[in-house]
Amino acid sequence: MTPGRYGEDQRPNLPAAALAALLTAGLFAALLHTGYHRAQTEAAKLAVVNLSIAPPPPPPPSPPKETPPQQKAPVFAPRPLVAIPTDQPPIQTSPDPVPAPPVPAPAPPAPPAPPAPPSTVQASDLGTRMVSGAPPRYPTESRRHREQGTVVLSLTLDLDGSVAAISVARSSGFDRLDEAALRAVRKWRWAPTMRSGQAVKVKGLVEIPFVLRG
Known part of the structure; x- marks a missing residue:
């Protein structure tokens, strides 16, 4: 088998790459966990330290202000009165006369009241003032029965x-004539x-005659 050149026909080593990736991830996770635990520890320390701090003491009271002494007003003695003799006699004055109040004029006498007229007068003849x-x-029945007579009536106007x-002062002798x-x-x-x-x-009185003619 003829050897090839450097770099030719060389395949990547998959198991070695996977192992390297796992190691890298584990290391990164460990670093993150360590940083988170350290942050919690620092926060707890800070909380404990803050709780242990005592409140500051109150400020000391300010010293009272000194009031300035009041200055007394100077006292001046009045000058003595010196009587100067004069040769003029004292002048005597009299009070002003008070005018007397005016005397009211007497009220004029009231005119005499007119005599009250009589409430009812007697008339001898009412026929003269009849309107x-x-x-x-x-x-009709009186005509049929030949009833005649004079009725005298008493009136108050x-x-x-x-x-x-009105009333009958003297009857005619017949009721029908009186009523008429x-x-x-x-x-x-x-x-x-x-x-x-x-x-x-x-x-007054009024006479009413009832006389049949013919």
């Missing part, structure tokens, strides 16, 4: 001239009656 009034209606109260007269006169109106410038109530 409106329809004559009473002759009842209010302040405005309306009938305030009352119904009619209740609606009559009179002019107000004045006394001293004020309206008053009036009392």
Whole structure:
């Protein structure tokens, strides 16, 4: 067999390369583990050292400040008063006169109150002041039975001239004629009656005759 040249037909040694790689990896791992263990040990030492340090002592109290002495104000004695004699006599003064308060003028007397008008006056004839009034209606039954007579009514007129109260002062003798007269006169109106410038109530009588003719 003819030997070849240097470097020809030489194959790599695989087992030797694998062993070298394992050794290298193991060495690297050992170095890493050693460094990690050393770092933990240093950290534990630092922690123990830090815990063992005592707190610093408090600062000493500052000395009290000295207050400066107060200066006393100088005291001056007042000058003595010297009386100077004068030849002028003392002047006497009198107080100013106080003016007397003004006397109020007397109030004028109140005018006398007008006499109150009578609440109700009596009228002799109410017909002269009558404003409106329809004559009473002759009842049909009274005509049929030939009933006749004169009714006298007593009236009280209010302040405005309306009938305030009414009653039969003298009957005609027939109830139908009396009722007809009352119904009619209740609606009559009179002019107000004045006394001293004020309206008053009036009392009076009214005659209502019922007479059949023919």
